[in-house]
Amino acid sequence: MADPLPGPVSLGLLLTAALALSALLTLLAGYRVIVGPTTPDRVVALDTIGTNVVAVAVVYAMATGRGYFLDVGLVLAIIGFISTVTVARYVTEGDIIE
Numbered sequence: 001m002a003d004p005l006p007g008p009v010s011l012g013l014l015l016t017a018a019l020a021l022s023a024l025l026t027l028l029a030g031y032r033v034i035v036g037p038t039t040p041d042r043v044v045a046l047d048t049i050g051t052n053v054v055a056v057a058v059v060y061a062m063a064t065g066r067g068y069f070l071d072v073g074l075v076l077a078i079i080g081f082i083s084t085v086t087v088a089r090y091v092t093e094g095d096i097i098e
Helices: 011-035 040-064 068-093
Strands: none
Touching: 011 040, 040 068
16 A cells, blocks of 8 residues: 655654644634724634644544544534634623523
């Protein structure tokens, strides 16, 4: 069977690069949360941070072989979705529960 990653690049190196890139993007999104000129900008940046945290959990699960980090990523994704919908409803309607 052929090597899925031919050449000098190994899977460990790619996973490390993915973790570093995701951490950098999370820091940039954190800057947008702090400086964002409008509330929707801040909401989108927080959603981006949540997505990056899920990505870190999944990539870490791949790098270490610990499957329970996939469960952690799934729970974080569900919580992130619910919180994004809740904040969007609050921003548009001004009330969460009618």
